[in-house]
Amino acid sequence: MSGLLDFHDVVVTFAASAGMMSRLRGRTTSFNAVDHVSLSVARGEILGIVGESGSGKTTICKAALGLHSVAGGAVTLDGKPARLSDGTLQMVFQDPLSSLNPRQTIAEAIAIPLRLHGHAGRGSMAEAIDALLKDVGLGAQFRNRFPHELSGGQLQRAAIARALATNPRVLFADEAVSKLDVSVRAQILNLLKRLRDSHDLTIVFVTHDLHVARFLCDRIAIMYFGKLLEFGPTRAVYADPKHPYTQELLGTLDHERKSVASTRDVFNPLTDDRRACRYLNRCPHAMAACAERHPDFRGTGPGHATACYLYEEAET
Amino acid sequence: MTETLLEVNDLNVAFRLASANLTVSSDVSFSVDRGKVLGLIGESGSGKTVTSKAILRLLPKNASLEAKAIRFKGRDISTLTEAEFNRLRGTELAMIFQDPVGSFNPVKTIGWHFRTVGKLHRGAGAPRGEIMKEAKEVLAKADIADPENALRKYPHQMSGGMLQRCLIALVMFSKPSLIVADEPTTNLDNLVERQILDLFDKLRRETDASFIFITHDMTIAEMISDSVIVMYAGQIVEQGPTEALMRRPQHPYTQGLVRTARELEGEVETLTEISGEIGTGVHPENRCRFAPRCPLYEKACDHAIALRPVEGHGLVRCIKAGQGAANEVTP
Numbered sequence: 001m002s003g004l005l006d007f008h009d010v011v012v013t014f015a016a017s018a019g020m021m022s023r024l025r026g027r028t029t030s031f032n033a034v035d036h037v038s039l040s041v042a043r044g045e046i047l048g049i050v051g052e053s054g055s056g057k058t059t060i061c062k063a064a065l066g067l068h069s070v071a072g073g074a075v076t077l078d079g080k081p082a083r084l085s086d087g088t089l090q091m092v093f094q095d096p097l098s099s100l101n102p103r104q105t106i107a108e109a110i111a112i113p114l115r116l117h118g119h120a121g122r123g124s125m126a127e128a129i130d131a132l133l134k135d136v137g138l139g140a141q142f143r144n145r146f147p148h149e150l151s152g153g154q155l156q157r158a159a160i161a162r163a164l165a166t167n168p169r170v171l172f173a174d175e176a177v178s179k180l181d182v183s184v185r186a187q188i189l190n191l192l193k194r195l196r197d198s199h200d201l202t203i204v205f206v207t208h209d210l211h212v213a214r215f216l217c218d219r220i221a222i223m224y225f226g227k228l229l230e231f232g233p234t235r236a237v238y239a240d241p242k243h244p245y246t247q248e249l250l251g252t253l254d255h256e257r258k259s260v261a262s263t264r265d266v267f268n269p270l271t272d273d274r275r276a277c278r279y280l281n282r283c284p285h286a287m288a289a290c291a292e293r294h295p296d297f298r299g300t301g302p303g304h305a306t307a308c309y310l311y312e313e314a315e316t
Numbered sequence: 317m318t319e320t321l322l323e324v325n326d327l328n329v330a331f332r333l334a335s336a337n338l339t340v341s342s343d344v345s346f347s348v349d350r351g352k353v354l355g356l357i358g359e360s361g362s363g364k365t366v367t368s369k370a371i372l373r374l375l376p377k378n379a380s381l382e383a384k385a386i387r388f389k390g391r392d393i394s395t396l397t398e399a400e401f402n403r404l405r406g407t408e409l410a411m412i413f414q415d416p417v418g419s420f421n422p423v424k425t426i427g428w429h430f431r432t433v434g435k436l437h438r439g440a441g442a443p444r445g446e447i448m449k450e451a452k453e454v455l456a457k458a459d460i461a462d463p464e465n466a467l468r469k470y471p472h473q474m475s476g477g478m479l480q481r482c483l484i485a486l487v488m489f490s491k492p493s494l495i496v497a498d499e500p501t502t503n504l505d506n507l508v509e510r511q512i513l514d515l516f517d518k519l520r521r522e523t524d525a526s527f528i529f530i531t532h533d534m535t536i537a538e539m540i541s542d543s544v545i546v547m548y549a550g551q552i553v554e555q556g557p558t559e560a561l562m563r564r565p566q567h568p569y570t571q572g573l574v575r576t577a578r579e580l581e582g583e584v585e586t587l588t589e590i591s592g593e594i595g596t597g598v599h600p601e602n603r604c605r606f607a608p609r610c611p612l613y614e615k616a617c618d619h620a621i622a623l624r625p626v627e628g629h630g631l632v633r634c635i636k637a638g639q640g641a642a643n644e645v646t647p
Binding site: 052053151152153154181182183184185186187189190193208210211212214215235248249251252253 | 360476505506507508509510532533534535569572573576579580581583584586587588590591593594609
């Protein structure tokens with residue numbers, strides 16, 4: 001397995017906040033927000049990481065960018081550990097207003113990474129800024145505006161322009177359209193698809209919106225409480241989801257409501273057995289083996305793999 | 317026979333700001349029948365939340381409200397005194413907010429909330445055991461697996477979905493006739509969203525309460541509502557029965573929304589975009605408010621456009637509505 005960006009058995013651990021007494025006694029609990037995840041992202045693809053809140057989908061991206069320290073495993077770019085300071089990995093956040101400095105104009109916000117990474121000098125700065133704005137569909141009139149003067153969609157475009165300033169190879173987009181109005185969402189989704197082609201980008205798109213994931217992503221990875229449960233080509237996963245969790249999740253798209261969403265309790269990382277399959281309590285197919293060890297990946301189609309005991313280990 | 321529960325006539329809401337009066341909801345008229353669900357669709361700034369809060373008199377102090385009439389069960393409630401209205405709100409009219417955490421008192425148990433609501437609506441002398449018995453029943457109806465246990469818990473001990481179900485149970489507990497639900501699923505994960513939608517669906521069939529369901533999601537509105545109102549920049553731009561409106565949207569804005577929703581359900585390479593963004597601030601009086609974004613815009617749109625009926629459909633605020641059959645949106 002080797003792509004442009006590889007996650008090798010990545011573990012990110014968080015300490016759970018404990019009461020004061022147990023802290024004084026030196027007892028702290030921790031859990032793995034990302035639990036031994038291996039995933040490969042090919043050059044030029046848009047990979048969707050889909051999961052609910054608490055699934056670790058944002059954490060794994062932040063780990064790649066060095067915003068969380070990795071407790072185990074490694075993230076590599078082209079087979080080498082990624083250099084975090086050279087701007088080859090960039091991130092666009094959910095809320096563009098809070099990710100831009102309110103006292104900086106759009107041009108200033110874009111100029112800083114251009115200057116720091118030596119992509120534009122004093123003479124070529126104005127031109128470079130205009131080119132980036134043009135790439136994201138903003139006119140030159142936005143150069144001297146402040147973030148509060150822009151609407152949600154325009155802000156997200158500006159945030160994308162700033163991320164592109166370092167000439168990144170991989171762009172992480174964390175729920176980048178979920179705060180936008182419906183009529184603006186389509187514009188930004190189309191823009192991301194265009195940028196992938198025009199800027200030779202690889203995009204890791206984090207979302208909980210199943211419609212958006214299907215439209216934008218070439219491949220998707222399903223995460224649940226820190227574990228990767230299934231990955232494969234978007235079309236194959238949507239047509240024939242293998243993991244019971246994916247089946248339940250994609251069942252919500254069904255308009256006739258044949259499936260009924262279970263109201264049973266979800267996995268609790270602090271009290272439940274962490275060796276067991278995370279989906280055990282909700283799974284209609286739960287077996288004895290599921291409680292003993294979280295299943296490994298089994299091939300369930302071309303480029304499609306599922307971590308579930310329902311499928312044969314040898315099959316590829 | 318259908319019975320009109322709520323009738324709103326020419327509702328106008330404006331905010332007094334330092335510089336000017338900002339109209340956020342203009343000439344909004346609609347009605348809700350008993351036992352029906354009205355979907356109110358719009359983006360942020362469209363006036364959908366302000367309109368529904370105006371009905372419940374939950375607007376901030378700097379808002380001014382004018383309406384010809386707001387009739388609830390045949391009685392004009394816009395002229396009631398504050399004390400009279402307080403008796404109505406909570407018992408007859410209720411609201412479910414987007415954020416369940418903020419709707420509960422964090423230092424009190426779920427049971428305390430039920431006791432308080434029970435005493436408020438049944439008199440202070442109501443026997444406690446009876447209130448708690450009913451609370452358990454209504455929690456069970458809201459798919460809470462262990463009501464006994466839930467009543468003992470504090471809000472922070474519950475997950476978002478559980479808490480939203482408790483809030484819905486708390487609202488149903490006082491048996492209101494009209495429930496306004498303001499984006500009750502927006503912050504929730506897919507599976508929880510589906511649970512809450514299933515729950516609303518169950519409630520609307522089991523009770524004779526009416527719902528105003530506010531959302532920005534066309535797909536959700538289609539699943540849950542009998543009729544739909546689409547708002548844009550403070551005005552109703554289209555209203556009608558859900559099926560007709562989703563199948564043959566007449567206003568270019570609705571057409572754009574429905575098309576995007578359908579494209580996201582299917583498989584396409586690029587999505588149809590509605591160019592530009594919703595304007596804020598003062599809208600010019602002599603022009604269609606959607607004109608700057610409209611693909612069909614022409615000179616004739618440069619005047620105030622009125623809502624007009626389109627046969628077999630509903631009301632549409634567009635001079636081109638009802639012309640030709642080119643409006644069909646195919647999935």
